[in-house]
Amino acid sequence: MGKSSNSALVILAFFAIYVIWGSTYLLNKIAVMELPPFMLASCRFITAGLLIFALAKSMGISLKITKRQLWNTIIAGVLFLSFGNGVVVWALRYVDSGFAALEISAQPLIILLLMYFLQGKKIQPMSLVGVFLGIIGIYLLVSQKQIIAQESSIVGMIMIFFCMLSWAYCSLFVSKADLPNNYFVNTGYQMFTGGIILALMSFGFGEPWTSPLQWSGKVQLSMVLLIVFGSIVAFTSFNYLLKAVSPEKVATSTYVNPIVALLLGWYFLDEQITLQSILAAAILLTGVYFINTKKTLAIFERFKR
Template identity: 80%
Template sequence: MGKSSNTTLVILAFFAIYVIWGSTYLLNKIAVLELPPFMLASFRFVTAGLLIFGLARLMGIPITITKKQFLNTILAGFLFLSFGNGVVVWALRFVDSGFAALEISAQPLIILLMMWILQGKKIQPTSLIGVFFGVVGIYLLVSQKQIITKEGSVLGMIMIFACMISWAYASIFVAKADLPSNYFVNTGYQMFTGGIMLALMSVGFGEEWSSPLTWSRNVQWAMILLVVFGSIVAFTSFNYLLKRVSPEKVATSTYVNPIVALILGWYFLEEEITEQSILAAAILLTGVYFINTKKKIAIFERFKR
């Protein structure tokens, strides 16, 4: 595959994790208002995993993997999906969809610190500037009284933070781990195993399961979009990017997702967007620029002379 083709794939993959994933907060919020959270997440990921295996078979892609690869996909599936996503869905019962996405936008900072602690990777000055903008933006967003005074919001915030740590560690792990070389198959195993573990969590918490035929039309559509685009398309793109670019650049999606989530939550669920939220969103996007751009090197070279 040529360089231009790879560049196009990277751009499309970033679009998927920026925009499509940004919409999943709204879709999960719609569904979790009617369905138990772990049952909802389990149904989504098991269905997506089975569809991926079916598509792989139709396309003649072998799905056989080694024992080590299988164990690694189980671990990644738990960190990313069973805990990292399932508990976020649970927390959406207590916080707005836009707020959840906004809190998670602190993830690049956690990944940078984890890479520094676990791998000894030096944190570049401009990455720190990007993180600074991100933290300022997050502070402006979460310091609004109308957001943090809602019942259960503090518990939701704490659990989402735990998910961020899980997701960040998984991002670093996947970048180096022995996983299926085909990104589609890799996603399938993570989805299926993560979904099975979510089903066990659902049973453990005594959730009541129901047939999709009994769900409301809105929830049925939300689930279809979550399975096809939020799971298969976006998560495959995510796994692809983790092998192509650095984890902290992939994590910049958590800066853009809140913007998409805020707009969709406001439009469809009438979640409030204040002037302070708009200002914070602009600052967050500035942080994305500083973490992602390569032009930053030239700026600092001038100061070294």
């Protein structure tokens, strides 16, 4: 594959994690208002995993992986999907989809801090500005009166924070772990194993399971879009990018995701966009920009070599 082909693939992959993932907040919010959260996420990921395996076999791609690779995909599936995504879906019952996306936009800040505490990577001056702005932005976002007034919103907000920690740690883990070389196979195993764990979580919490035929039309459509685009297309793109570029560059999807999610939530679900939310978004995303300046990324790249 030529350099231009690789560049085109990287651009398409970034489009998938920028725009498609931005829309998944809306789709999950629609579905979780009718279906139990862990059952919903489990159905999504098990179905997506099986479809990926079927597509891989039809293309003549071997599904054989080593025991170490299997173990690593299980760890990634649990951290990214069972906890990192499943609990966010659960939290969407208590917070707006746009709010959840804005809170998760602090992801690069979490990755930067984890790289500092776990890997001893120095935080550069420009990034320190970003960390400072990120903390102010998060404070403005979560200190809004209508959120503090609702106890359930605070619980949802705290659980999303733990999901961010899980996702950030796993991003660093995956960038160095021994995983299947084929991104399609890698995604399939993560989806399938993550979905199985979610099913066990669902049964453990006593969630009622229903047939897709009993779901409303809008939930059925949301699930199809989540499985095909949100899971197969976007997550395969995500795994590809984690190997093709640095974790901090992949985390820049958080510039676009919250804007897409806010607009879709406002347009389709009449979610309120407050002036404080807009201010928090502007400060938070400016902070993320400082964290991901070219100079900072060049330093990260030097550390990676």
